[in-house]
Amino acid sequence: MTYRADEDFLNPPVSLTVSPESPRAGSTVTLTGTFTNSTAITLGGTVMYLAAGGARRAIRLGDLRSGTSVTRHWSTTLADDAEGEISFIAHTLFDVHRAGSDCVRAASSVLLPYRSLPGAFDNAGIASDDALTVADIDGSGSSLSAQALASAGLSPGAVVTCDGVDFTWPDTVPGSHDNAVCSGQTVLLSGSGSRLVLLGTSTWGRGAGDGTVAYADGTEQTFSVSVPDWYGANAAAAVVLPYRHTVTGRDGTPVSLFTFGVDLHDKELASLVLPRVSGGLVAGTPALHVFAMTVV
Incomplete structure (x- = not known):
């Protein structure tokens, strides 16, 4: 059967499975x-591309007659330092006639543990006083002032003491990712201590949710946080800044940063699951931002 321009046969199905379903960095x-040719014609020069992260394999399938189904496998090893979202793709390209081709794809992804908190940074919350629009901490264009932070000792890479605990402030430039919006990301930990302390703030209301500390012996500890909104000079704040940025200029109302965390068991640490407060940054929805953390 030959190709007809008025025939609607697009999107022959392609499916993708990944094994294991929850891989780790450095694993295979x-x-x-x-791919199934569910059309009424032969698909010519068919090629299936399988991709994992930045690696890709092209597998030539050739001409596939109507009704033909082909399965192919490909194994690859994730990088030892892989972290965050890893995408997997099955992409099939084929000719429908001499002058035209089409393609279909299937995709899935996994979220690997981040190797450190800075690796999990996904929001730019700090802007310079002379470039207000490069950051957005609340989904509506507001941001912390880099100059106000520096005046309070929170300059890029500085060690600052808040509520008696030493933190290293993000070593970032204004407009770059400098905090993690808490949505259940996993961050690897090491060492041990009596308390895990985080430094951050909440936007659009109180940021409340549950997190988990995992220990090297396989046990877990669930904890809850409830962090006040940043707007205003809160008596419980670890740091109060005299102003913030908005899309229209400087807002002279103070904003607050807070410390919060969890008392630990006396065991070797393995990882932290950040509290699941939101699914990301959405204006009008509470979001909890973490800029730094430490074990004491």
Whole structure:
């Protein structure tokens, strides 16, 4: 049967499975792609691409007659330092006639643990006084002032003491990612101590949610946080800044940063699951931002 321009046969199905379903950095994953020619014609020069992160394999399938189904496998090893979201893709390209081609794809992803808190940074919350729009901490264009922070001792890379605890402030430039919006990300930990303390603030209301500390022996500890909104000079704040930025200029109302955390068991640490407060940054929805953390 030949190709007809008025025939609606697009999107022959391609499927993708990944094994294991929850891989780790440095582990081997196997991608299985299945493509079925559900059209009424032969698809020519078919090529299936399987991709994992930045690695890719092209598998030539050739001409596939109507009704043909083909499955291919590909194994690759994730980088030892892989972290965050890793995407897996099965992408199939094929010719429908001499002058035209089409493609279909299937995709999935996994979220690997971040190797450190800065690796989990996904929001720019700090802007310079002379460039207000490069950051957005609340989804509506507001931000912390880099100059106000520096005046309070929170300059890039500085060690600052808040509520008796030493933190290293993010070593970032205004407008770059400098905090993690708490949505259940996993961050690797090491060492041990009596308390895990985080430094951050909440926007659009109180940021409340549950997190988890995992220990090297396989046990876990759940904890809850409830962090006040940043707007105003809060008596419980660890740091109060005299103003903030908005899209229209400087807002002279003070804003507050807070310390919060969890008392630890006396065991070797493995990882932290940040409290699941929101699914990301959305104006009008409470979001909890973490700029630094330390174990004491």
